[in-house]
Amino acid sequence: MEKKEEVVNQNGNPEESSQTLTDGSICGFESLHRLLQSSLSPQLFKEVSRLLIGLNCGKALEPLEVEETAKGLSSQHDFDIQAFKFNADKELLREPRVVRVGLIQNSIALPTTAPFLDQKKAIFQKLKPIIDAAGASGVNILCLQEAWMMPFAFCTREKRWCEFAEPADGESTQFLQGFARKYNMVIVNPILERDLKHGETIWNTAVIIGNNGNIIGTHRKNHIPRVGDFNESTYYMEGNTGHPVFETAYGKIGVNICYGRHHPLNWLAFGLNGAEIVFNPSATVGELSEPMWPIEARNAAIANSYFVGSINRVGTEVFPNPFTSGDGKPQHADFGHFYGSSHVSAPDSSCTPSLSRNKDGLLISDMDLNLCRQLKDKWGFRMTARYELYADMLSRYVKPDFEPQVISDPLLHKNHL
Numbered sequence: 216m217e218k219k220e221e222v223v224n225q226n227g228n229p230e231e232s233s234q235t236l237t238d239g240s241i242c243g244f245e246s247l248h249r250l251l252q253s254s255l256s257p258q259l260f261k262e263v264s265r266l267l268i269g270l271n272c273g274k275a276l277e278p279l280e281v282e283e284t285a286k287g288l289s290s291q292h293d294f295d296i297q298a299f300k301f302n303a304d305k306e307l308l309r310e311p312r313v314v315r316v317g318l319i320q321n322s323i324a325l326p327t328t329a330p331f332l333d334q335k336k337a338i339f340q341k342l343k344p345i346i347d348a349a350g351a352s353g354v355n356i357l358c359l360q361e362a363w364m365m366p367f368a369f370c371t372r373e374k375r376w377c378e379f380a381e382p383a384d385g386e387s388t389q390f391l392q393g394f395a396r397k398y399n400m401v402i403v404n405p406i407l408e409r410d411l412k413h414g415e416t417i418w419n420t421a422v423i424i425g426n427n428g429n430i431i432g433t434h435r436k437n438h439i440p441r442v443g444d445f446n447e448s449t450y451y452m453e454g455n456t457g458h459p460v461f462e463t464a465y466g467k468i469g470v471n472i473c474y475g476r477h478h479p480l481n482w483l484a485f486g487l488n489g490a491e492i493v494f495n496p497s498a499t500v501g502e503l504s505e506p507m508w509p510i511e512a513r514n515a516a517i518a519n520s521y522f523v524g525s526i527n528r529v530g531t532e533v534f535p536n537p538f539t540s541g542d543g544k545p546q547h548a549d550f551g552h553f554y555g556s557s558h559v560s561a562p563d564s565s566c567t568p569s570l571s572r573n574k575d576g577l578l579i580s581d582m583d584l585n586l587c588r589q590l591k592d593k594w595g596f597r598m599t600a601r602y603e604l605y606a607d608m609l610s611r612y613v614k615p616d617f618e619p620q621v622i623s624d625p626l627l628h629k630n631h632l
């Protein structure tokens with residue numbers, strides 16, 4: 216993205232103009248990475264990048280050439296494509312296990328006032344060329360954003376948005392099954408699920424579609440936000456599927472849906488079940504969580520010796536009726552800006568630059584899954600974790616008679632005067 220005309224304050228620093236607020240950019244740049252690249256000398260940028268996004272096998276992450284058909288689709292349909300390669304060290308007894316992973320971030324396609332069926336169809340249409348670009352690029356595992364098949368209406372608390380919920384084998388899954396077969400691709404399909412066999416209850420679910428177009432299984436979001444406008448508990452309950460890891464043709468994958476990323480034990484459980492890649496399909500806004508976004512994902516990748524694919528939707532979704540969330544803020548009709556910034560984090564603490572903050576995009580990453588075990592061997596986190604200490608602590612903590620282990624200074628309340 217081109218740098219926009221900059222508004223500069225008296226100290227010579229760029230100032231937030233109304234333009235930067237409304238177009239979702241950072242002072243006219245599509246991402247922090249691009250801002251730094253454009254503002255620093257090449258030498259300084261290299262050094263800042265080393266610290267900010269780390270090194271993979273001692274080197275800056277390798278960019279990959281984007282495939283021609285995919286390039287054509289991206290310019291025709293106005294979405295970004297970026298591609299990178301995570302290497303692992305060469306091993307003597309194992310061949311490299313390189314998997315190509317795709318993440319898609321997007322805005323909704325029609326205003327939230329349009330008829331629901333039109334909105335849904337328009338999102339499907341919008342996604343089609345982006346998924347085709349992933350397929351043409353040879354992506355093996357593709358993940359979409361949280362509840363990609365609808366506007367993220369959970370701020371409103373209006374029940375009519377429940378109409379978007381669909382069975383795990385419903386329309387969205389059927390739509391994606393075609394691509395899975397066509398491109399021999401595993402697809403992670405995060406939807407608002409209606410469970411027909413259990414009284415039509417609603418869940419926030421990821422359906423895992425195998426590369427033969429079959430449904431391998433589902434995972435339901437474990438942790439539900441009750442923060443700011445994220446009134447999601449109005450719509451669905453805490454998941455009942457545990458922390459499944461799905462063994463696919465291309466690797467063992469788990470899905471930690473959105474707000475679950477704030478819970479280290481949630482990440483841990485997917486790791487203990489053997490995940491090599493954990494996807495974090497999300498919907499979150501700048502004002503609430505942007506500084507946490509890159510840190511939590513990278514920390515999870517490091518602590519659990521797996522790759523993390525973080526995806527966030529893009530844009531500002533305005534709803535027909537204003538709402539409040541009991542936080543004293545004036546009534547408003549949107550969540551704020553969904554800041555995109557999808558990226559991949561690796562167990563060696565490297566990560567890709569983020570996709571744009573304000574544009575649809577496809578991020579492609581080749582990852583040698585051998586890196587997971589190499590990092591386990593190097594750092595030994597699994598071996599030094601002392602799980603038994605924490606199992607004991609937690610089993611005591613969940614009992615009603617738990618007493619925190621606090622040793623007070625006996626002189627704490629003594630009057631020294």
Ligand SMILES: NC(=O)NCCC(=O)O
Nearest residue numbers: 440445473474498499504
């Ligand atoms: N969708 C969702 O869980 N959003 C919560 C906001 C956040 O965790 O940043």
